[in-house]
Structures are given as C-alpha cells and as structure tokens.
Amino acid sequence: MTKSKTQVLFVVMLAVLTAFGQCAFSQEPAPGPSQDQQRSAAPNIAIGAGDLLNIVVFDTPELTTSVRVTQDGDVNLPVLGMMKLAGLNTIEAARKIEDELRSRHLILEPHVTVFITEYASQGATVMGEVRTPGAYPTLGTRRLLDMLSVAGGLQTTAGKTVSIVHRDDPQHPVTIPLQSGSATMYAQENPIILPGDTIVVAKAGVVYVIGDVLKPGGFLIDNNTPISLMQSLSLAGGWDKTAALSKTKLIRKTSEGREEIDLDLKHVAYGSQADMSVQDGDIIFVPSSVSKTMTYRGIEAAISLTSSLLLYLH
Incomplete structure (x- = not known):
C-alpha cells in the first residue's frame, strides 16, 4: 500500500471513531441529582408520633428498616437502638443517624435517607x-x-x-x-x-339595619375592616322619607347585657355630629315618624327580626 493511500485510510478511520465517540457520548445518561439535592427537594415536614418512617442506609441492608415513631417521639433502629427523631424533618433525621453511625465507628462515611411513608394524620x-x-x-x-x-x-x-x-x-x-x-x-x-x-x-361580622329604611336586613362586614354608622345605612339603601332620624337607636350586646344608644341621624348626616363605628352584631333601628317613642315591645320586635335574618343568612 502506498503512503498516500495509508494516509487516506487513517483519516477515514479517525472520522469513524470520532463520530462513534460523539454518538456514544450523546447517549450517556445525564448524572442524577446528588443526595443533597434530593434532600433539599423533600418537603420540610416535621416527624411526629405515629408516623411510619422508611430509613435506608446506603449499601448496608442490615441497617435499613421501616419503623413507626412511638408516642414519645422515638424510633428503635437496628444496632443504634432508641433514638428521638420527632420534631426533626427528614433531612435533619438522616443527618442525625449519619452522625450516630459515624461516632460509633460503625460506618466511616454513612449515607442515610429518611422517608415518611405514612403520616399519623394523612x-x-x-x-x-x-x-x-x-x-x-x-x-x-x-x-x-x-x-x-x-x-x-x-x-x-x-x-x-x-x-x-x-x-x-x-x-x-x-x-x-x-x-x-x-x-x-x-x-x-x-x-x-x-x-x-x-x-x-x-x-364575617354582621350588622343589622332595620326599621324605616329602604332595604332592611343583615349585612356582612369583614371583622378586620371597621364600618361606620353611615356606611351601614348606605348598605340598607338609606332611610325612607317617613323615618324619624332623631329617634334612631343602636342596640349593642355587651358582656353586661344589652345596651341601647340614642342616635340623631340628622346631625350625623349633616356633619354636625361625628360618625361612629359599628361592631359585629350591632342593630341599627330607624323608627317611623308616627312613633314618637320606641317602647320595650318595639325593641323586642327588632331583636326578633334580626334573629330571623340571621337564620336566613345561614
């Protein structure tokens, strides 16, 4: 074989080997996640009494076990005996077992994985x-x-x-x-x-607006967002033209019993009297002008009506 033919053959073989090497390299599986990466992806749930744990010691099947946590928070592990794991997450528990294996000179470089296979409360x-x-x-x-x-x-x-x-x-x-x-x-x-x-x-809180208003009823308010007297009345569509604004009552339940507060909505509406905040369970009663005073029976009727509204809301 001449020198030129030998050189051509060498180039062809080199190209074939290179192509084969690239193909083999492209088919090589990507390295899997390391043990630390797998641990960081585990949910950070604390181990509790009654949980069933699967404890795997790499390349040491005699130490691999499935064990349930006692009510005291302990687990009984092969060779290591009783060990408290309750309150730790799976990463912390695995590291604790590794440290114990290393300190007792049982395994020089232990690799432990802990899984919660069954929660006491699923x-x-x-x-x-x-x-x-x-x-x-x-x-x-x-x-x-x-x-x-x-x-x-x-x-x-x-x-x-x-x-x-x-x-x-x-x-x-x-x-x-x-x-x-x-x-x-x-x-x-x-x-x-x-x-x-x-x-x-x-x-949610509920404020009741009843009496001579356009849309009487119980209105939901969020407990974290205070609502004023005038805002409550606006939820009820405002008062009717026959309402006796100066005879309005705010009925509030306190620890000492029922409290009745006299209100004059006319002064509040025109700004001569400050608006006030209402609380969960307050009843705003706006009487009609034909009633000069609100009797005890009228108050009881108002409370009875709010009870019906509450049942309707539920």
Whole structure:
C-alpha cells in the first residue's frame, strides 16, 4: 500500500471513531441529582408520633428498616437502638443517624435517607365558615382552594381571610386574604396544604339595619375592616322619607347585657355630629315618624327580626 493511500485510510478511520465517540457520548445518561439535592427537594415536614418512617442506609441492608415513631417521639433502629427523631424533618433525621453511625465507628462515611411513608394524620382539617367542616385527605398535591372546594365551599357568612396552621409550626399560623369574584381568582394565593395542617376560614361580622329604611336586613362586614354608622345605612339603601332620624337607636350586646344608644341621624348626616363605628352584631333601628317613642315591645320586635335574618343568612 502506498503512503498516500495509508494516509487516506487513517483519516477515514479517525472520522469513524470520532463520530462513534460523539454518538456514544450523546447517549450517556445525564448524572442524577446528588443526595443533597434530593434532600433539599423533600418537603420540610416535621416527624411526629405515629408516623411510619422508611430509613435506608446506603449499601448496608442490615441497617435499613421501616419503623413507626412511638408516642414519645422515638424510633428503635437496628444496632443504634432508641433514638428521638420527632420534631426533626427528614433531612435533619438522616443527618442525625449519619452522625450516630459515624461516632460509633460503625460506618466511616454513612449515607442515610429518611422517608415518611405514612403520616399519623394523612389529612388536613378544614374549620370555620365552610359548608362541610371536617378532616379531608391530602394525598397527592392539595392546595388551599382544593381543600375549600372539598369542604363544600364557603358559607355566606365567610370573612375575607383564612388561616393555615402547620403541624410543624403551630405557633405561627399563616393568614391569607381571600379574593372574591371569578375575575380575581387567578391572583388568589394558593399554597400547598400538607398533612396535619388546619385551615380556618374566618367569620364575617354582621350588622343589622332595620326599621324605616329602604332595604332592611343583615349585612356582612369583614371583622378586620371597621364600618361606620353611615356606611351601614348606605348598605340598607338609606332611610325612607317617613323615618324619624332623631329617634334612631343602636342596640349593642355587651358582656353586661344589652345596651341601647340614642342616635340623631340628622346631625350625623349633616356633619354636625361625628360618625361612629359599628361592631359585629350591632342593630341599627330607624323608627317611623308616627312613633314618637320606641317602647320595650318595639325593641323586642327588632331583636326578633334580626334573629330571623340571621337564620336566613345561614
């Protein structure tokens, strides 16, 4: 074989080997996530009494086990014995077991993974102003709106806030404002609900405006947003032309019993007297001008009417 043919053959073989190497490299699977990356993706849920844990010690099957947490928060591990894991999340528990294996010189470089395979409470509790309060499963990914829907939706008396109490941090509940109307639901904050969480839908306040007004009834007010006397009357459409504004009464329930406050809406309407805030459960009674005074029977009739309105709202 001549020198030129040898050079051509060498170039062809080099090209084939290069192409084969590129193909083999492109088919090589991407490296999987490291153990630290897998741990960082795990949900930060504290281990609790009654939970079932799957503890895997890499390349040491005799130390791998499935164990349930006792009521004292301990687990009984092979060789290591009793160890308290309650209150830790899965990452912290794995590191604690690794440290124990290392300190006892059982394994030089242990790699431990802890999974919560069964929660003592597999569900979340939905309470407050929902149609069907109770405990509902959270298997899979469940979000706030999912749980509210499973609980039958909101009552007409629901307020504008919902609180979420996490099992692993009960002292710091999270308060979330509820958006109203389909046009704003896309902006609703919708966090994931974890097993053991408690959802509490706040109750809105109710102020009753009855008597000689255009639309008497009970009107919902958010407890976190104060409402004034005049705003309450505007919800009722204002007063009729036959109303005796100077004889208006505010009936308020206190710890010492029922309190009646005389009001002169004429002075409040014209700004000569300051407006005042009303509270949840207040009754604003605007009498007709044909009645010069409001008798005890009239007050009782007003309270009876508000009770009927309350039943209607529920």
